Amino acid sequence: MNIFNDYESFKPTMSKEEIFAWFQRRLNRVPEAYDIYQVAKDFYQLGSFSRALVCLQQYIVLPGATTIGRHLLGYCFLNLGEPDRALKEFRRCIKDGFSDDWQLVVELTIEIEQKRRIPMNEIPV
Numbered sequence: 762m763n764i765f766n767d768y769e770s771f772k773p774t775m776s777k778e779e780i781f782a783w784f785q786r787r788l789n790r791v792p793e794a795y796d797i798y799q800v801a802k803d804f805y806q807l808g809s810f811s812r813a814l815v816c817l818q819q820y821i822v823l824p825g826a827t828t829i830g831r832h833l834l835g836y837c838f839l840n841l842g843e844p845d846r847a848l849k850e851f852r853r854c855i856k857d858g859f860s861d862d863w864q865l866v867v868e869l870t871i872e873i874e875q876k877r878r879i880p881m882n883e884i885p886v
Contacts, residue, residue, distance in 0.1 A: 768804065773811035780819055794825035798833075805833060810840040828859040835862070844873055 771783055784792035784800070801816035817834040820826050835850035848869045851862040 768800075768807070768809070768812070771800075771804075771812055773809075773815050775815065777819060780815065794820055794823040794827075794830075797823065798826070798830050801830070801833065805837065810837045813837050814841065828854050828857045831857070832859060832862065835865075839869075844869055848873065 771780075775783065781792060784796055788796060797816050797820040801813045801820060804810070804813035804816060814834065814837040817830055817837060820830045821834060831850050832854050835847045835854065838844070838847035838850060848866065851866050851869065854862045855866060
């Protein structure tokens with residue numbers, strides 16, 4: 762049985778304390794980085810990017826967090842229409858040695874710069 766079977770009760774507006782309490786009630790222990798990452802990954806795969814995002818924002822500051830969590834956080838920002846914030850996370854991944862994000866950083870940088878150069882009245886609808 763999945764102890765996280767009531768994902769609906771997790772709200773993207775929850776505070777840090779509420780998030781940890783949500784996990785602790787389900788685990789009957791203090792959550793570890795891995796627990797939070799797994800739930801964030803599930804939310805992401807379900808298309809619930811805002812829920813995945815708040816989990817990952819807590820995850821990346823925990824002991825035991827890995828760069829892959831920051832990588833997924835970048836994709837959450839990207840899927841939520843925040844390419845500047847996504848780019849920031851992908852650059853941090855590269856700085857931490859996650860070289861898989863180089864191509865994405867280049868593409869996002871070009872895309873963001875192109876959007877900045879196009880006057881608003883010339884953007885195709």
